[in-house]
Amino acid sequence: xxxxxxxxxxxxxxxxxxxxxxxxxxxxxxxxxxxxxxxxxxxxxxxxxxxxxxxxxxxxxxxxxxxxxxxxxxxxxxxxxxxxxxxxxxxxxxxxxxxxxxxxxxxxxxxxxxxxxxxxxxxxxxxxxxxxxxxxxxxxxxxxxxxxxxxxxxxxxxxxxxxxxxxxxxxxxxxxxxxxxxxxxxxxxxxxxxxxxxxxxxxxxxxxxxxxxxxxxxxxxxxxxxxxxxxxxxxxxxxxxxxxxxxxxxxxxxx
Numbered sequence: 001x002x003x004x005x006x007x008x009x010x011x012x013x014x015x016x017x018x019x020x021x022x023x024x025x026x027x028x029x030x031x032x033x034x035x036x037x038x039x040x041x042x043x044x045x046x047x048x049x050x051x052x053x054x055x056x057x058x059x060x061x062x063x064x065x066x067x068x069x070x071x072x073x074x075x076x077x078x079x080x081x082x083x084x085x086x087x088x089x090x091x092x093x094x095x096x097x098x099x100x101x102x103x104x105x106x107x108x109x110x111x112x113x114x115x116x117x118x119x120x121x122x123x124x125x126x127x128x129x130x131x132x133x134x135x136x137x138x139x140x141x142x143x144x145x146x147x148x149x150x151x152x153x154x155x156x157x158x159x160x161x162x163x164x165x166x167x168x169x170x171x172x173x174x175x176x177x178x179x180x181x182x183x184x185x186x187x188x189x190x191x192x193x194x195x196x197x198x199x200x201x202x203x204x205x206x207x208x209x210x211x212x213x214x215x216x217x218x219x220x221x222x223x224x225x226x227x228x229x230x231x232x233x234x235x236x237x238x239x240x241x242x243x244x245x246x247x248x249x250x251x252x253x254x255x
Contacts, residue, residue: 004151005068005110007172009044009053010134010188013061014226017043020054023225026205028126033117037095044116048123050131050188053115054226060086060099062186062228063107064134066171071096071112081150103147104138106186127201128222129192132236133167135176135215137183141166144177157238165216167238182215187229191236195219198232 014020021031021043029045029052041056053065068074072090075098079085086107087099096112138144141164145155152170159165163179176189192198199220202209213221216237222230 003153003171004108005066005074005171007170008065008067008111008114009051009116010186010228011053011055011059011061011063011065011109012224012226012228013059014043014054014056016225017041017054017056019225021045023207024052024126026201026207027128027222027230028124030119030121032119035115035117037113037115042115046119047126047128047131051116052228060101060107063099063109064170064173064175064186065109065111067114068098068110068112071098071110074110078151102136103144104136106136126190127192127194127198128190128230128232129194129198131188131190133174133176133189135178135183135187135189135231137185138177138179141177141179148175148177159238165238178215180215182213185227185229187215187231189218189231189233189237192232192234195232195234 024045025031029047032044032046032051034042034044043054045052045054055061075085075088075090083100085098085100087097089097098110099107101107145166148168148170152168152175154169155166156169156174157167165179166177168175168177202220202222208223210221212219213231215221215231216233218231218233220232222232224230
């Protein structure tokens, strides 16, 4: 079984798209040109590495969204491997889409094609710095890894103390499985070299934030209008890597 395709966006439900757009643009994200796939209101912001899809519709959000060519064939392969889909739309006359939850209820979406266009303007870091992980709160990181390993078989980094944290490469997404109680929902992690500049902007623009939120040494947690949490650090909190074999293949975890 192949992977998930190619990472497209971190999809969030956004009741007020203009408010969320203003928030992300204030932080230095660039709005991208969207296609005509969706009938609901939709916008995308990007820093060149991370795309955030803002959707004004009710769906299981947030979701990690990928583009998968040959989506119908891939759906059959995943079903044969025991994956269960919560939503499946496979029709020649429709925009094909699959959705399935992981063991902790986090939603993964697969689409047949892109829903927006890239831009050369979105090639610089936002004021949050460099994106380095999408963190998922999990009850048991090893159990969660058993789910993710077949579709994201490359383990990038791992550590066991003070809480277990595993980072996989999921087709373009550095995906963290975190047992930290500070992570309440899928969250975005950035490494910022200009801490004082960012804090000054947040205070000046009256952005909702919390200093030292208790996650791995983050100096601030920024709350987007639609509820997304952005953790910002001065350094990647995993630091030194645990020993992983040369291939990084962790497709088999003890049950």
